Amino acid sequence: MIEGVKIKQLKVIADEHGYLMEMLRCDDEIFEQFGQMYLTACYPGVVKGWHYHYKQTDHFVGVRGMSKVVLYDSRKNSPTYKEINEYFIGEKNPILLKIPPFVMHGFKGIGTEIACIINCPTLPYN
Numbered sequence: 001m002i003e004g005v006k007i008k009q010l011k012v013i014a015d016e017h018g019y020l021m022e023m024l025r026c027d028d029e030i031f032e033q034f035g036q037m038y039l040t041a042c043y044p045g046v047v048k049g050w051h052y053h054y055k056q057t058d059h060f061v062g063v064r065g066m067s068k069v070v071l072y073d074s075r076k077n078s079p080t081y082k083e084i085n086e087y088f089i090g091e092k093n094p095i096l097l098k099i100p101p102f103v104m105h106g107f108k109g110i111g112t113e114i115a116c117i118i119n120c121p122t123l124p125y126n
Contacts, residue, residue, distance in 0.1 A: 002073045003080040004100035006030050007087075010061070012094055023061045023096055024120050030098050032057055035123035041116045042067065042109035049106015056123040058099040060107075062090030065115035069097060072104040090115060 008030055012021045024031060035056060042048050044065075052074065060069060071085045087097055088110070099105050109115035 002083050002085050003078045006098040008096040010094040032122045035121045037120045041114050044109045047108045050104045052104045056121040059120040060097040061118045065113045066090035066111050067107045067115040069107040074104050075102045
């Protein structure tokens, strides 16, 4: 796994009213700080990427459909420099994927419906 990338297995709590899934809490070990929260959507078969950030850490959670998220470690001083990781996130695999600064990332909507990812980065968009 790329240095600094972390996964939090998410728990879905269901009852007769529906269900709830906590994604990120301020008392989680992987929590750093709050910057903003947004939803990004991707049509089936479409790729969004490559992206990376100088300062912010991203926290991806797939909430609709499924996405293939690919990470590339572009940090020359990292022990995992040039390593590639692939993750499948979404309704069928409820995880939070923590992506550190300078780790390049992109995702592709897989399946037949729109794939939606919620991101909670540590800094607001600049």
